[in-house]
Amino acid sequence: MQTRDWTEKTEVENRLITQLKGLGYRHVKGSDLNRGTQREVVLEDGLSAALQRLNPWIDDNSLRKVLRQVTHIEAASLMEANLQFHEMLVSYLSVQQDIGRGKKSQTVKLIDFDRPETNEFLVVDQFRVVDEGGTVKPDLTIFVNGLPLVVIECKASTTSTPVREAVKQLRRYQRESERLFHYNQILIATCDQAARAGTVGAQGRHYSEWKDPWPLTLPELGVEPTPQEVLTAGMLRKENLLDLVRNFIVFEAESGRRVKKLARYQQFRAVNKALERIRTARDPRERGGVVWHTQGSGKSLTMVYLSVKLRREPSLHNPSIVVVTDRTDLDDQISRTFLRCGFPNPVQADSVADLRQRLTGATAGVTVMTTVQKFQEREKEALTEAENLFVLVDESHRTQYKELALNMRTALPNACYLGFTGTPIDKEDKSTVRTFGPYLDTYTIQQAVDDGATVPIFYQGRMPQLQVMGNNLDKLFDRYFRDYPEEERERIRKQYAKEEVITAAPQRVREVAMDILEHYEEHIRPNGFKAQIVAISREAAVRYKQTLDELNGPESAVIFSAGHNDDEFLKPYHLSKEEERRVIERFKKPLEEDSLAFLIVCDKLLTGFDAPIEQVMYLDKPIREHNLLQAIARVNRRYEYKHYGLIIDYFGVSGFLHEALSIFREEDVKGAMHSVDSELPRLQTRHRAAMRFFDGVDASNLNACVKVLESEDIRLEFDLAFQRFSRSMDMVMPDPKARPYVEDLKFLGKVRQAAKTRYRDPGLDLSDCGEKVKRLITDHLQTLNIEVLHDPVDILSSKFEERLERAGSDEAKASEMEHAIRHEIRVKMDENPVYYTSLKEKLENLIAARRELRMDDKELVLEMQRVIDGMRGQAREAERKGFTRQQYPFYQLLVKVLGEEGWGEERIREMTGDLTAIIQEHVVPEWTEKVDAQREMRREIKHYLRDADYRDHLDELALKLMDLARIHYRQ
Template identity: 65%
Template sequence: MTERLDWAYESPVEERLIEQLVGLGFAYVPASELDKERESQREVILEDRLRAALQRLNPWLDENNLRKVLREVTHLEAASLMEANEQFHDKVVNYLSVQQDLGKGKKNQTVKIIDFDDPTSNEFVVTNQFRVNTPTGTIIPDIVVFVNGIPLAVIECKSPTITNPQAQAIKQLIRYWEQAERLFHYNLCVIATCNEQSQYATIGARSRHFGEWKDPYPLKIADVGESPTRQDVLVAGMFSKANLLDLLRNFVVYEPEGGRTIKKLARYQQFRATNKAIDRILSAKTPRERGGVVWATQGSGKSITMVYLSVKLRRIEQLENPTIIVVTDRTDLDTQISKTFLRCGFPNPQQAKTVKELRELLQAGSGRTIMTTIQKFEEYVDESGSRVLNEAHNIYALVDESHRTNYGGLAANMRAALPNACFLAFTGTPIDKEDKSTVATFGPYIDKYTIQQAVDDGATVPIFYQGRLTDMHVQGESLDKLFDRMFQEYSEDDRERIKKRYATEEAITGAPQRIRKICMDIIDHYETHIAPNGFKAQIVAINREAAVLYKEILDELNGPESVIIFSGGNDDEDRMKKYHLSKEQQKLYIERFKKPLKEDKLAFLICVDMLLTGFDAPILQAMYLDKPLKEHNLLQAIARTNRTYDGKSYGLIIDYYGVSGFLKQALSIFTDTDVQGALKPIDSELPRLQTRHRSAMRFFDYIRKDDIEACMKVLEPEDVRNEFDVAFKKFAESMDMVMPNPAAIPYREDLKFLGKVRQYAKQRFRDPEMDISDCGEKVKQLIKEHLIAQKIEILHDPVDILSSKFKKKLDEAQSDEAKASEMEHAIKHEIRVKLQENPVYYTSLRERLEQILANYKQRRIDDKEKAEQLQKLIDELRNRSKTIEDEGFEPHEYPFYQLIKQEMWSEYENNDDIKELTRTLLAEIDNLFVIEWTQKEDVKREMRSRLKKKLRISRCDREKVEWLPGEIVKLAEVHFRK
């Protein structure tokens, strides 16, 4: 790689990563060489290399079909980036089909774009500084990875010595896919790296979705090299040829979520568990040895792992079109996992509704994917006395929550019905006891993903606990004391008589006086700590009578809206029957509960046994626990609070029973490392609060708190501002968790000060991310009250650069430096907001601004001259309407004229001709505008077609005819929405 020495020392992170890829068998080709292969820098596919790969992998392909396949890959007709990405993924993974006669008549033939069976038959290329031109400018990703000429990965490298390198790399990647969509039509993943840190994500992700790849499976960490960095591990784990193609083929799903499509790429533990399971299946010496246990912590993506495994099982030829059975132990879980498979696009999963239907599906031949509950495996004996439903060896049963119901008669029925099947257990809480052992039942562990690992990876949030009203706890020796207090108004003889007959834990726990006191505490705690941030809660009662009492007292005290979810009995008294709900009613309440609090005020689910396992509601933050739970039941229950949700940094268990008092005993069936971090006392946040306070305040150690301009000077560099913002958010997160506990009082004034600085910075630097709106509600309210008291304007949007308010703001500036800073960031904001409306003009404006800033940085101009030159740009912005009018256009038409003028000036060189062409093209698409046309691909396709016809008979260059209509339609989407 000697040809790269000229830049090697400037970018050591880039250098290290490329050298590692070359070591994995990639060919390094400088971008300057690839540019010679491209017709222009707008092209993102290396078409000659793709053509060569298609001919190599499909030597029978004739020239006509070769052109057809090339066009299908290079010209994706899609309404959005995500739709194009999904289209390409389907073409490359499920192969294209063309009609061609190979000697036996014209038939559909399968075309491989990438050979997944033999990775070495593909071409793997890595390049750096690969320029891609767009209407809004040029992007230059640090590294692009190509397979057969197709750009599968984009990597942004930052020096670990700069401030907050990962945040900057991620921000840049997001800008890339927003500006240069075509490069990302084919993208598998993006990587942000600074060597010491390295994270990956898919298109559409935000910062919080980027994650590490921590395991280079099938390699060990030691195999990667001496003291490998996180970047080294990620590259080894994701970019070996076999792993990269495996990820592309088997570990990508597109899942509809909240009205949009989310692309999901496996996390490292999902990839590892799936492939370990496959390895065990293929290498087992006996059918029995194929099975085993996958321990995946609750909330860490267990269902999607089952999808990935099913996808891969279905593709392995030697398994001969296997039957896959997904087994749960509850109807709601069965429905939930069936929906997961369907949402992820898994082909034709069939949900067995009855015992009879399950038997029919199992006897109907191989190749089916069957979803069922274990209860449907009722004892079966045929006419000959056999209990076997299907004795095939290629049946794979994926058993969810395997710790609960796989040790008794139902499990025996299942295994008798499928004597040669492979049973793979998926659980968040395996049991390891002599009479009930998950491992003994299913086989040795295949893979483990522990609680602490999931928290460290951000797959789940940590869970804290707090014992409240400890004098109310029903635990051990406290039972007698609690009884005496609950029945103190009775005589001693009566108390003894009651105690002998009724003093059980359930009776004491359900005592009305006790529950009333707890209800008052729950309302106070919820309204003070949980509701302000928009989260919801569960109340877990010891029995159904206590659950009803909780509901009645909460309603009597005008507490937040609640509902009881429990199983009703026919013999229940009227008081209980009042709260009976049908299954459909329960579903409706649960759906209401999952909605944001501002949309639906249902705040509490009161339950006994239901909803403690398998229930998934990310908005649930707090569990008010008044019931003894042990072993796996405890882990299952508390894990309801560990799902990630916007703004949620932890789950919380409020313990009224005393469970936390025997936590160690309850978790003793697990090894220490497996349950490390399962529950943390809430007081453990205080040392972290102190550390985070210091990290946020250190930026202003030598500055007076009343000198706001000095604070702005500190935050002027974007990297420092990013670092401060991260520190502030972490400090605010800890404060929001601790407040209103008195332990937070020493930090309140500093929080107000930092909130004020952040508000000023948001307004000065027009930084949309520097806003208190992303803080917890308690923190937000404290800062707002402080800003109002100091008469500081709280603006949701920055002052418009063209308004009279902006001029007033400049007049208030205390120095030329402050004035120039205000103007600079106002112009940057205007460019950022308006760039899509007129890419040509605002790109030009950005270049002129950058020149002024470069002159200032090089001390060619001072603060006053900088302000004067910036004022000229602002004056130009203010006079734009007059300029547009003079040219004879409406404001919404002018951007099209500037785009066409920029691209076709060399062909026309006559302004009037360009104006006429602009009006002709606009008229061509004007009649196609209908309601919601931007969502209708057929309308946009027709627009592009008509524009191409007009451009072909103009003087437009042939290459531009191919891409210019797409840019015009994109511009129309901005200006002509209906």
């Protein structure tokens, strides 16, 4: 039987190339490309040909200007350069040229987005780029008209964490060859069995799968297509790639920096389905519909993408767009989203009159953001009869069934209405679908969790004796008023025994507040997250604030709508609009930056409020139907190290949840909330997966356990299993149900830390664990007083010998020495690549000799000791030859390069001194960050090498000398 060649090249690269060729791409090997130098990242011949093909009027002078503008982007950062190029690409360039009517600005297309077939699509494997920062060679690069728009890194699926490794490599490429990524629009990490896409600057967690090949279907791709095949069909089909680049990329300003965002598959699909319906509807009144995407999955950005595409659709003649919400804070939020994404000229209507003025006669190019309440005037006739007017209604389930909505539709009778919601309604008196039209696209709660767009929500009922729902109310009333006479109790019952009064009773609020503080400080605060308290009334919200302050709880703020007749109890807590904005901004910041930990609300911030740092909602209020689903979704936003959201229920809303879910199909709301107990089966499975590594190993023998993790691949597998187990423990602790697994968690943490020390593996620290888990493990290690708490000892330190003595057997000593040497090589390779490359070869030879039984452990220890002694003698060797510590790596590099060509040692020693002197002359403050200073230094180095009659590999040697200079002569 023939064995399959499971390699990165055959299993991943070649399959992807074959699929792309089937999509009409041309394939060229990187080594066969015709380009001037390996520094060139734009294929200028291809770009020049495309410019002449797409702009046949262009003359040679204008062509040169455009080529220079594209290939010489001046920017302060990679993201700024990327933004500049994206604007060139989608908004086009202009040049002054006379084409028969005098010299005027002419628009130049780099790509024809409307006719994909007129562009050249090229896939290149092993496209090597040599830059100041180093040399990179991505597995695949996709060029459109000579522009490198897509970079793909492939890994064999047999690698432990292939996609994670591919993303790490893509991030390294961006550091080492910035210019290649000036032009990049999409980054892809794939191993065929898993594939994810991201953008320049994105962290690994921001890369996402592409699960729908729209407009194709999965069956059209064949039987069980792989994730790579689905992503390729969905993102890299020519029409889709150009559509994504043109209409589905935004540069959003976040916390003072730009973040590049690429649409997810459900956003791309929903927008295109909406456009398809708008183009093909037989009757203008049938153009509308509903986009049902669960909360937290990016509806606001979907509205931005749709607005961009509506504006660019030629058949719509530059339409006007009205974005409607039902609350001022949502209006502000969505307005900011449009502005942050650079959408041109969105205007927020500031009054009823302002809205009427902006819409009266509006026919083209207006973008107005408004609340539905500004349609309060009953219109007798239309403000505009325009059909190229599109009304995008956010959270379309709430206010679109009454008089305000009727006024809006009277004012804009021929508009196309598109509803966006996370919780549509389908009841006799209210129906989102009957109001707006059919579902254009759906994206369910479970799909969002599966895709990592949101985190799962867990539910826990607390203090059932305080719940007031249903028949609990009478019991609670009897408890509070049992000492009163019967007649008095009956009078109080009739007048005051309402849910709101009982729930807001000061003693009850105090008991709940104490429980909230205990839960928050034990479960939530250690991981750095924040919380929201939802009170039944404004009075109760203020009471919670006062009580938390009295109990010395973390900093809190209360936000509610002020009334004209509010009494002295509420007035001191009124916040102005600006004060509210500042409080919300503070709440969104990490705890270490801002200590505001609790937001206490009544109705405000229950819907449309987006604060990813919020992990828990303490719910002490009856909320029903879609409002309940909207509220609990406040905790489902993704945040670093946040693996779940939590609803702690003090009111007993679980019955309301069942009622709320009953209006939907079961598959559409599956996974809305899970009981904490539902995590137990997964905890058991993850516990077994982590412990199986040590089956049959003596758990009391730490060296034996650590040896299990000697292979890097095994360590990666173990680390993944440990992280999953620790996440489940973080979720369940300190529930008594977690107790059976605590000792094993401590054991695994101890082994993991010992393996980090032995193998010098920085990936095995505890920083990626939840704080509760981390504290449990580190406390255990301190209790045991074991050395694995300490960082690895430097191999050149005298303490290293003490470490070896404690290792015990020769096998353990050899392992300790091997990984200490490997760590030294890894850390110092850039400082002296010639010496440490040679050292790496020597080490591999020794390991191979032991593996082939040509030496035993004792001999291996002796040989490794000689290697370590040689490493310690490096400084003495440099001094003996008359070089400083900084100069010696330059000398060794020149010996390696020039010695092989017969240059004498004396001449090489002289050149070492001359070249390091040239470098020192050009060292100025922060020169490694200044392109001009680096260019001048490199020019002088090349000039010296030419004068010395060295020309064969001049550019390559100059770059290697520059690399050493950046390390050894930093200012």
